[in-house]
Amino acid sequence: KAGVTQTPRYLIKTRGQQVTLSCSPISGHRSVSWYQQTPGQGLQFLFEYFSETQRNKGNFPGRFSGRQFSNSRSEMNVSTLELGDSALYLCASSPRAGDTGELFFGEGSRLTVL
Amino acid sequence: GQNIDQPTEMTATEGAIVQINCTYQTSGFNGLFWYQQHAGEAPTFLSYNVLDGLEEKGRFSSFLSRSKGYSYLLLKELQMKDSASYLCAVRDDSGAGSYQLTFGKGTKLSVIP
Numbered sequence: 001k002a003g004v005t006q007t008p009r010y011l012i013k014t015r016g017q018q019v020t021l022s023c024s025p026i027s028g029h030r031s032v033s034w035y036q037q038t039p040g041q042g043l044q045f046l047f048e049y050f051s052e053t054q055r056n057k058g059n060f061p062g063r064f065s066g067r068q069f070s071n072s073r074s075e076m077n078v079s080t081l082e083l084g085d086s087a088l089y090l091c092a093s094s095p096r097a098g099d100t101g102e103l104f105f106g107e108g109s110r111l112t113v114l
Numbered sequence: 115g116q117n118i119d120q121p122t123e124m125t126a127t128e129g130a131i132v133q134i135n136c137t138y139q140t141s142g143f144n145g146l147f148w149y150q151q152h153a154g155e156a157p158t159f160l161s162y163n164v165l166d167g168l169e170e171k172g173r174f175s176s177f178l179s180r181s182k183g184y185s186y187l188l189l190k191e192l193q194m195k196d197s198a199s200y201l202c203a204v205r206d207d208s209g210a211g212s213y214q215l216t217f218g219k220g221t222k223l224s225v226i227p
Contacts, residue, residue, distance in 0.1 A: 045214055105156035
């Protein structure tokens with residue numbers, strides 16, 4: 001059974017640009033969550049999607065957005081990039097909404113903003 | 115909001131026992147989790163506690179006291195491969211039919227020969 005797949009694994013952008021990251025959950029998993037990981041702040045919750053609906057959102061500015069497709073794949077977008085957006089963005093899937101305890105994480109997309 | 119505290123770094127000797135503590139403050143507590151993350155890799159699930167007491171899983175055990183807002187992860191018979199970051203995470207029932215995990219900043223454990 002394939003794990004959570006995130007693309008791209010690495011990318012470099014400049015300030016002001018926008019970026020789209022993709023996540024394919026484990027087959028059969030319908031809930032997808034996104035986290036930002038930085039050395040200073042650790043893992044911070046961005047948002048969670050289930051059945052194409054955003055179920056919960058963390059304390060990030062509106063520049064951070066996401067969506068989920070009917071096949072449960074998810075994308076997140078960051079617009080008007082800032083230097084502080086440099087981080088590892090982790091996607092995690094779980095079998096169902098309302099039970100996000102055991103999350104299955106992807107390897108992450110490492111974003112560098114210059 | 116939530117506040118989760120755990121030590122930043124710990125060092126222990128191969129074959130020994132180490133205890134990593136985690137304290138938390140939250141409303142709507144709905145479970146505490148421990149994850150392991152090796153450098154450059156994805157976090158992987160280790161354990162889950164929702165009731166008070168000790169949960170044992172091989173060399174790893176996790177304890178929870180809800181009244182004290184306290185948990186610990188106990189690693190026995192340490193091996194070099196246990197060198198990793200250990201993340202404490204609390205699940206909060208946001209009341210919207212969706213559970214959210216809030217992570218501590220992690221404890222970097224170094225196992226030395």
